[in-house]
Amino acid sequence: MGANMNKKIITLILLITMMPGIVLAQSAVSESTIVDELGSKAAKIAMEELKFEKGDRNILALTDAGYAEVNGLTTQEALSGIAKETGMNEGDGNFFRVLRANNKPLWFFFFNKATGYAIYIEVEDKSLKRSSDEFEAMSNDQIFCKISRANADLRYLLNHTDEGNATFNGKAFNGNEFALVGIANIWAQPQSTFDFLQAACFHDHLCPGVTGGYMIAKYVEKVLPITNGSESYKVIAIPQWCKDDLLQLRWDATPGKSGMFVMALTDAEEKALNLKYKTDVSGIYVRWNETAKKGDALVLGFNWTTMYNLTGTDNWKGPSWATMLVMDIRMMDYWNRPEVAISTLKEFTVDQDMLAMMQNAGMHPLKVAGVL
Ligand SMILES: [Zn+2]
Structure with missing residues (x-):
């Protein structure tokens, strides 16, 4: 009876490994590697454009990764990519996920409070429908549909209203200007608190x-x-x-x-x-x-x-x-x-x-x- 049961189990295992579902799961793994790599690529762009090194405490990272889905896949692996590249993590209070509907675009935003500059990077959905090798060969302009750098320091913008007008009216951050500039500026204040920022990120933006x-x-x-x-x-x-x-x-x-x-x-x-x-x-x-x-x-x-x-x-x-x-x-x-x-x-x-x-x-x- 015991041997018979063992045989049945072995047959079952063989059947399961041959089922198409398993193959699908394997390709999902490689796609998740692409999403991890995506976060890493976004972080590298930010580090170059905003001139910062791994571990720089003047940097804030915001993203809707993990909420936004691309081609039906969740995007939380991008968080690992960012963390690996920049050394940022939630526990340091400089890395927040901003709530967005799953059908919204996937984006990354980095703000350097030492310079006031920020960069907004939005993902081109189509770029993720590739094999790992194809993805690796793509340029940043193919992977991202928007890479936009602008000053996001409120005090600076109030003194340079032309730049502020261009950023807000020109939708430099694809319509996320109010949300991202608001959260970044409150985060940069010495009296800022984690519980407040966390709630603002849940609300999608920071408003009175x-x-x-x-x-x-x-x-x-x-x-x-x-x-x-x-x-x-x-x-x-x-x-x-x-x-x-x-x-x-x-x-x-x-x-x-x-x-x-x-x-x-x-x-x-x-x-x-x-x-x-x-x-x-x-x-x-x-x-x-x-x-x-x-x-x-x-x-x-x-x-x-x-x-x-x-x-x-x-x-x-x-x-x-x-x-x-x-x-x-x-x-x-x-x-x-x-x-x-x-x-x-x-x-x-x-x-x-x-x-x-x-x-x-x-x-x-x-x-x-x-x-x-
Ligand atoms: Zn509100």
Whole structure:
């Protein structure tokens, strides 16, 4: 019986190795080597164009590798190529993946904070449909459909608006200018933090709304701190804006796990709330205790008028591409002073029934909370 079973297993193994699926898997391996090599080639271009050596801590690398797919294949091997060439890794806080849909182009972006120069490199999909040998023989211009170097230092660009206009209006980074310049400039500030940059990369770009989310997070964490393992934050995101991407990442408050419920307000509701509270109503935040089945809730306001005033962007006379970027930088001063813009409009306790009512599609959470 034992020998019979062994025979069967051997036959099965033989069959499996002859199946076409295995051959496919082998060719996928060689394609992944190409993607690794692709990352390596992009890094070499950046090192030459931005004049840096392996291990240079003035360099930031951003890419959507691992999110973007090329010809139906995932692209995470490009990260290994970049890491090998530049010595950069996620743990050093200078190598981030920026979220993009899987159907978007694969790109690499490097920024040298010592010089202010950046390079954007986008992959030509067709170039990966080659054998390893063919790929090796291709020129950079065949592999990449865009290699574009430009100054990305915000202070420099504000002093050289012609260059800024050319970069932004001419789409030097193929439409990613705002996202990449924003993340690069915040990263370059000494007071920058990994958690914030990570959230901005998840959001796809860095805008004042993400910063607002960071401030809300700090405010809630101070007023309603998590004190034991039964507690977690639940967000009724009404109305929804960029803040919510930071919050769901930071608190693991994902919609799929009932950590976040997202609802819009009509213009009329927003206006009425603004008149009533003299601030922008910005959601309900619950510290929920899963064991006790109860929680504490805050309805918060975020005063954007105050934030525009404080950052001097209310009467912005500079180039339009710079407004939000300047605001991003100036809002850094308020990262740890959220109370300048955030106020508690209402504080109340929540039980299971009330939480369910605030999460229900047929209900209006602000009415349930007694705010509207
Ligand atoms: Zn945004």
